[in-house]
Amino acid sequence: MKSLTFRPSLCSAAAGRARWLADGRADRQGSAVSAPYPPGRLDTANPPPPYPPTPAGYSVNTMADKDGKKDLEEAEGGWKQFIYNPGTGQFMGRTASSWALIFLFYLVFYGFLAGLFSFTMWVMLQMLDDYTPKYRDRVSSPGLMIRPKVGSSLEIVFNKSDYKSYEKYISALDGFLKPYDDLIQAQKNILCHPGKYLIQPDIIAEKKACQFNRTTLGECSGNNNNTFGYNEGKPCVLVKMNRIIGLEAGGGSNPVVNCTSKKEPQVDIKYFGSFDKMYYPYYGKKAHVNYSQPLVAVKLMLGTNDTNKDLMIECKITGTNLRNDDDRDRFLGRVAFRVHVTE
Structure with a gap:
């Protein structure tokens, strides 16, 4: 009709x-x-x-009926033409050339940003030394640390009659001292003259390192007693000094470690090894590949009166250019640890 x-x-x-x-x-x-x-x-x-x-x-x-039908037809076909308009060849409101120009713009823009970032990184790397950090003024004096260190706490708690209670400590000590075996040290490092800094010229890329033999630690070497005195209730603790590139530790004299009990009565202590000047200066991990960090072994000669008690032991290092009195850093030139031995 x-x-x-x-x-x-x-x-x-x-x-x-x-x-x-x-x-x-x-x-x-x-x-x-x-x-x-x-x-x-x-x-x-x-x-x-x-x-x-x-x-x-x-x-x-009526005219209203025709206008309503026209609006409905336009609504149905509008979104289809937005996706692709066959009359103009536009895709989502833009022609192929317009989309190509937008893509080219962002390609050039982000390519420029990537190039600028790469250039600044290259400039920064040119200013760095592969062997020595550029800025070292924040760490002028080394800190101390102990071994064995099981977990995050600095404490040694065990029963001298129970092997399993101190097995973790002797395993940690034995594993830490493996690189210090005399045979390994003889193969990698050289014999040096004690009491003299081993200063090497810059033209030598790979620096030589002095031997630090395990036997130097005496009763705490684990050679004669593989329990490091823990079975006797007289544990050994190794004290090491953090490495700082170029530091001539002691400032002309050998650094000395001294350990005391923070509370009375004082504990008898034996010392083995030393921080001799011949192990300094340190030239960095890349240049000093075979460097063996010197150690001082501390053997706590605990008696009957010292068992079943909490003992706080503090070790400090003294030297002309070494600090141990900074209240803001409790590890600067010193270290404190807890010892509790039961029978």
Whole structure:
């Protein structure tokens, strides 16, 4: 069936007919509205214009119906044309050349940023030395640390009658001292003259290192007593000094380690090994490949009165250019640890 759309003349006719009917209805109800014809009667002499007849085979559609259908069609096809518009060849609102220019812009932009970052990193690396840190003023004096160190706490707690209670300590000590075996030291390092710094010229890329033999530690070497005195209730503790590149430790004299009990009574202590000047200066991990860090072994000669007690032992290192009195850093030139031995 075909559709026919009303024109403005048709709408005017319909409006006039509606007014004619309304006036007649008001007269019948006794309305005070004046009319050119008697109350209760329609003006038959001037009837409203009739509706135009609808041609056969046609349906009546208003302009509003056509506008609604048009909006619906546009809504359904709008998002499809946004994805791809076959008429203009645009994809998501842009042509292929526009997308290519955007991609090229970001490619150049991020490529420039990557190049700038790489250049600044290269400049910075050119200013660094592979063997020596550029800035070393923050660490002017070394700290101390002990072995065995099981876990994060600095304490040695065991029962001298129970092997399993101190097995972890002797295993840690034996593993730490493996590189100090005399045979290994003889193969890697050289014999040096005690009491003299081993200063080597810069032209030598790989520096030589002095031997530090395990046997130097005497009763704490583990050679004669593989329990390091723990089975006797007289444990051995190794004290090591942190490495600082270029430091001539002691400032002309050998650094000395001294350990004391923080509370009375004092504990008898034996010392083995030393921080001799011949092990200094240290030239760094890359240059001093076979460097063996010197050690001082401390054997706590605990008696019957020292068992079943908490003992706080503090070890300090003294030397001309070494500090041990900084309250802000409890490891600078010193170390404190707890010992508790039971029977």
